Amino acid sequence: MKLIIHLGYPKTASTFLNRNLFSKHSQINLITKNVEINTYIKSIKYLDDIDYNKEKIRIKNFFISKISDEKINIFSDEMFLVPLGYRLYDNKKAIKRLYEIFSNIKKIKDIKFLLMIRNPKDLFSSYYTDEYHRIVSYDKKLDKFDKFLNEESFQNNFFSKMIIEIFDFKNISLFLNSLNVYKTQKNVSFFLLEELKNDIISFSKKLSSFLEINLTETVSLITNKTAINVTSKNKDFYYRKYDWNIFFSKYNFFYKFLPTKLIRYVKNKDFLNFCWFFKPKIIVQLSDKQKKIIESIYLKNLQDIEKDFNLNLKNNNYYN
DSSP states (O other): OEEEEEOOOTTSSHHHHIIIIITTOTTEEEEEOOHHHHHHHHHHHHOOHHHHHHHHHHHHHHHHTTOOSSSEEEEEOGGGGOSSOSSOOOHHHHHHHHHHHHHTSTTOOEEEEEEEEOOHHHHHHHHHHHTHHHHHHHOGGGSSHHHHSSHHHHHHOHHHHHHHHHTOHHHHHHHHHHHOTTOOSOOEEEEEHHHHHHOHHHHHHHHHHHHTOOHHHHHHHHTTOOOOOSSEEOSSOEEEOOOHHHHHHHTGGGGGTSOHHHHHHHHHOGGGGGGGTTSOOEEEOOOHHHHHHHHHHHHHHHHHHHHHTTOOOGGGTSOO
16 A cells, blocks of 8 residues: 655645645545644644653554555645744654654555655745744744845854755755665655646646556646635735734734634634735845855755756756
């Protein structure tokens, strides 16, 4: 039996694929975050080693109950590669725990990792825009993109360095392959967001071949479907509206004296967010200097994975 672990990356059409393909294709059994599964995912991510070891059997038995004998099983949760989530945790330790849970289920004979990636310059811009509320909740000094993406911040700011490390595709691929210690074959496959956007047929062929699912059904499910995004993009920059979610994240001391239920109510009501109508949007536009900073960090590693995984990175502007 085959299992695919789809870890994202964030901002690379994970939600799009889950909603339109993985959850609807007749040959796929999707295991993804919901109210029931989230409890077990949180245990994998956040428990210390002592408590986790007590829970391992229970977590394993839960996932056994979710495995299909007839279909391709896909576990999908891009939050395992989100650098700054609701709470900080050791991403690699959590992924290793997840892999070990599935690898100890006897009927699963083959485990592979599926990673969707995108041009690092776009990934940084989109991630900062989308996750602005989380970034400023960790460090209010990063409330401007110029403060977040500069040489000093990347060298000295703990949270910026976390993002750099996790967004290093080569580093993560080496780690994932190291989990598969008993096999020589690579167990990681990369797919490009740019190819999904620009050539959906070619992308569908590659993905269907990797997953071993029907191509015609794949194409019919994802063609002409649109993604639902928090961020928007015009020709030159990413942007998102300022809202209560950002406000309460940036000024999180309000949680100390306002009821959490009240804050959640305010954050979720669209009509209350009208008060931010005249406030400037969160706008992110890379300068030439910032583009060079990102290229200098990742250039060698991008060239390496392009060769190792037969990817078309340079032609998709991942580097110059």
